[in-house]
Amino acid sequence: xxxxxxxxxxxKRRTPEQIVRxxxxxxxxxxxxxxxxxVCRDLEIAVSTFHQWRKKYGGMEPGDAKKLKALEDExxxxxxxxxxxxxxxxxxxxxxxxxx
Numbered sequence: 204x205x206x207x208x209x210x211x212x213x214x215k216r217r218t219p220e221q222i223v224r225x226x227x228x229x230x231x232x233x234x235x236x237x238x239x240x241x242v243c244r245d246l247e248i249a250v251s252t253f254h255q256w257r258k259k260y261g262g263m264e265p266g267d268a269k270k271l272k273a274l275e276d277e278x279x280x281x282x283x284x285x286x287x288x289x290x291x292x293x294x295x296x297x298x299x300x301x302x303x
């Protein structure tokens with residue numbers, strides 16, 4: 204027998220929609236009796252990556268994943284905005300005391 208196929212060391216960035224499609228493909232293979240290591244090798248991902256994806260995106264449809272990503276982006280934007288406002292408030296308090 205030949206050497207087992209090595210996993211790629213440089214990761215690919217996949218969109219949430221692509222991840223959901225890959226998870227559906229993986230679930231179908233697992234349903235036919237494939238073992239998880241073989242499925243992950245076929246998808247060119249680590250087993251740990253599969254479990255992380257399954258935890259985050261399991262049971263979603265590609266459209267749901269797109270909405271989730273949009274909500275995460277909006278949440279990050281709002282967090283940044285709040286942090287900037289908090290810094291502005293802190294700066295104004297210091298300036299109003301005249302301790303600069």
